[in-house]
Amino acid sequence: MSVHKEVKRVTTHVLQAMKARGEKIAMLTAYDYSMARILDEAGTDILLVGDSASNVMAGHETTLPITLDQMIYHAASVVRAVKRSLVVVDLPFGSYQGNSTVALKSTIRIMKEAGAHAVKLEGGEEIAESVARILSAGVPVMGHLGLTPQSIYKFGTYTVRAKEEAEAEKLLSDAKLLQELGCFAIVLEKIPAQLTRRVSEELIIPTIGIGGGPSADGQVLVTQDMLGITKDFQPRFLRRYLELYDLIRGATEQYIEDVKSQSFPNEKEAY
Numbered sequence: 217m218s219v220h221k222e223v224k225r226v227t228t229h230v231l232q233a234m235k236a237r238g239e240k241i242a243m244l245t246a247y248d249y250s251m252a253r254i255l256d257e258a259g260t261d262i263l264l265v266g267d268s269a270s271n272v273m274a275g276h277e278t279t280l281p282i283t284l285d286q287m288i289y290h291a292a293s294v295v296r297a298v299k300r301s302l303v304v305v306d307l308p309f310g311s312y313q314g315n316s317t318v319a320l321k322s323t324i325r326i327m328k329e330a331g332a333h334a335v336k337l338e339g340g341e342e343i344a345e346s347v348a349r350i351l352s353a354g355v356p357v358m359g360h361l362g363l364t365p366q367s368i369y370k371f372g373t374y375t376v377r378a379k380e381e382a383e384a385e386k387l388l389s390d391a392k393l394l395q396e397l398g399c400f401a402i403v404l405e406k407i408p409a410q411l412t413r414r415v416s417e418e419l420i421i422p423t424i425g426i427g428g429g430p431s432a433d434g435q436v437l438v439t440q441d442m443l444g445i446t447k448d449f450q451p452r453f454l455r456r457y458l459e460l461y462d463l464i465r466g467a468t469e470q471y472i473e474d475v476k477s478q479s480f481p482n483e484k485e486a487y
């Protein structure tokens with residue numbers, strides 16, 4: 217008898233079933249092989265290769281500079297590490313807006329070259345044609361509404377979105393449109409908790425919140441924020457589970473001291 221335990225992969229259908237039975241979905245960002253392996257093994261349902269790699273991995277001020285080639289590099293590294301999680305990849309700024317042919321071409325590159333399982337796009341009605349075109353090619357699409365960082369220069373700030381009635385109604389109607397088009401889930405970023413509740417109740421597809429309160433069907437955080445590596449980013453919605461910046465800095469200082477004092481390497485650490 218084989219003792220090999222088969223890992224059951226998370227699919228878009230598994231996520232729908234989780235919403236239906238009220239089980240919350242845990243999503244985190246991943247940009248590299250080593251971290252993705254840990255997050256996957258820990259049981260994260262969805263790994264998002266977010267364009268936040270532009271900030272977190274490359275040190276840019278916004279998500280706008282990251283390229284499709286760079287996203288594919290990050291995504292391929294994550295896919296190689298994963299046994300169970302669903303890997304969703306952000307279409308970066310400039311790779312889908314305003315042209316559904318370009319959107320489909322970018323998606324096909326991500327699916328073929330990185331081996332991703334799904335893509336995520338920011339926006340509602342204005343990107344409907346691109347969403348429909350990608351879905352028609354059989355690629356699962358995750359939506360992203362509320363604070364959409366690729367439009368930062370249009371909004372000017374990273375503050376809470378859809379506080380006013382008109383913006384909230386537009387967000388709800390965009391969410392319904394994305395569901396009708398066939399999206400399998402929608403990220404709701406930095407919107408009032410009440411609006412998250414309303415959208416989550418009115419949709420049958422899962423909502424994944426970040427700064428959207430407890431009623432979303434799942435939650436997502438940037439892993440480096442959750443682990444306390446990005447020390448200076450402290451929004452109210454963020455819960456830090458570690459203070460890795462300080463731990464890594466302390467370990468590095470110790471290593472430097474050991475090298476300088478010649479206590480590393482010792483005899484046992486040499487051949």
Ligand code: KIV
Pocket residue numbers: 245264265266267268269306403405426436438
């Ligand atoms: O790029 C990203 O990390 C994201 C999450 C914040 C949802 O889009």
